Amino acid sequence: MTHTARIAVIGAGAWGTALAMQAARAGADVSLWARNPATMSAGRVMPRLPGFALPPTITVTSELPRQADLILLACPMQHLRATAAMVPACAPLIACCKGIERETGLMPLQVLTGLFPHSVLGVLSGPNFAHEIAAGLPAAAVLASPDRAQARRLADLLTTPAFRLYASDDPTGVQLGGAAKNVVAIAAGAAMGAKLGENARAALMTRGIAELARLSHALGGRPETLSGLAGVGDLLLTCTGQASRNYRLGLAIGQGTPAPQAAQALEGVAEGMATAPALYQLAQRHDVSTPVIATVTGLLAGTIDMAEASRRLLARPVGHEFA
Numbered sequence: 001m002t003h004t005a006r007i008a009v010i011g012a013g014a015w016g017t018a019l020a021m022q023a024a025r026a027g028a029d030v031s032l033w034a035r036n037p038a039t040m041s042a043g044r045v046m047p048r049l050p051g052f053a054l055p056p057t058i059t060v061t062s063e064l065p066r067q068a069d070l071i072l073l074a075c076p077m078q079h080l081r082a083t084a085a086m087v088p089a090c091a092p093l094i095a096c097c098k099g100i101e102r103e104t105g106l107m108p109l110q111v112l113t114g115l116f117p118h119s120v121l122g123v124l125s126g127p128n129f130a131h132e133i134a135a136g137l138p139a140a141a142v143l144a145s146p147d148r149a150q151a152r153r154l155a156d157l158l159t160t161p162a163f164r165l166y167a168s169d170d171p172t173g174v175q176l177g178g179a180a181k182n183v184v185a186i187a188a189g190a191a192m193g194a195k196l197g198e199n200a201r202a203a204l205m206t207r208g209i210a211e212l213a214r215l216s217h218a219l220g221g222r223p224e225t226l227s228g229l230a231g232v233g234d235l236l237l238t239c240t241g242q243a244s245r246n247y248r249l250g251l252a253i254g255q256g257t258p259a260p261q262a263a264q265a266l267e268g269v270a271e272g273m274a275t276a277p278a279l280y281q282l283a284q285r286h287d288v289s290t291p292v293i294a295t296v297t298g299l300l301a302g303t304i305d306m307a308e309a310s311r312r313l314l315a316r317p318v319g320h321e322f323a
């Protein structure tokens with residue numbers, strides 16, 4: 001008899017809820033840890049996923065897992081450390097958030113490694129809007145872990161025909177892709193909000209990928225990862241999909257709303273807000289030039305406005321494309 005995998009999802013935001021639904025579809029026995037489980041019961045519409053009712057196959061709980069085959073951490077990046085610290089090291093842990101820790105400049109796997117030095121660890125990332133995953137629409141993503149065989153084994157636990165989870169042993173490239181795409185999406189949204197045109201957006205996206213490539217190279221990520229699902233794939237989705245919160249944050253800023261008000265008006269977390277300054281600092285520490293990330297950081301901090309942002313990027317010397 002084959003064993004039914006027990007998957008614990010920590011965090012009942014949009015992404016945690018959608019991942020719990022996906023894990024149930026993959027045949028797992030699923031528990032979903034919510035900070036406020038009273039708002040979630042079988043058949044009731046889920047708070048962070050309007051239009052979707054909680055399937056009866058998912059157990060919502062305020063009890064942290066004591067036994068599991070896989071734990072998915074699906075909280076916002078800036079709460080990963082505190083959330084993970086509550087979880088017993090009883091199973092492989094996968095960080096499903098995208099971003100850089102503001103205070104330390106660390107990526108999700110680095111945060112987890114500090115807390116769980118002896119556990120199997122990984123990250124999950126890719127072009128995935130939660131509401132589409134919840135609806136069971138076709139999608140693909142990457143599960144990366146330093147050990148290729150572990151990555152494949154864990155990815156298999158969540159894979160279904162409609163959700164194609166590829167394995168990778170380049171967590172650095174995968175995490176940088178997920179972090180940077182949110183910052184570039186703010187730039188893309190701002191360009192559209194300020195009516196700079198589709199050409200400007202395409203240029204920002206492409207130059208954003210060039211910044212990501214330089215940063216990833218400096219930090220030991222592999223170039224092919226950036227052309228994959230967690231790199232270009234997610235950047236394309238987030239810079240063009242109207243459902244993206246980071247894109248919508250940029251759109252509002254481009255239309256003249258100050259960043260704090262624009263962020264407050266959003267439903268849910270826009271990770272690029274905290275990640276932009278963290279990524280910029282990381283780039284500076286490694287002597288990597290990242291003008292798009294620097295400009296977004298200035299826009300978010302309110303130290304420059306949209307006109308100055310545009311002026312600064314356009315005033316840069318035009319050299320060789322891949323210099």
Ligand SMILES: NC(=O)C1=CN([C@@H]2O[C@H](COP(=O)(O)OP(=O)(O)OC[C@H]3O[C@@H](n4cnc5c(N)ncnc54)[C@H](O)[C@@H]3O)[C@@H](O)[C@H]2O)C=CC1
Nearest residue numbers: 012013014015016048075076077079097098129130268269
């Ligand atoms: N929503 C999406 O389409 C996708 C989101 N992600 C990533 O998943 C992560 C979580 O995002 P969402 O689920 O969309 O968030 P969300 O915006 O739907 O919900 C935020 C969640 O954070 C929780 N939270 C708030 N304060 C907290 C605290 N102090 N400690 C712990 N948890 C706290 C809230 O209870 C809520 O569950 C982010 O890193 C995001 O980039 C990744 C792929 C898709």
Ligand SMILES: O=C(CO)COP(=O)(O)O
Nearest residue numbers: 126127128129244245246
């Ligand atoms: O990560 C996402 C899609 O892959 C979700 O993007 P937003 O966080 O910008 O909504």
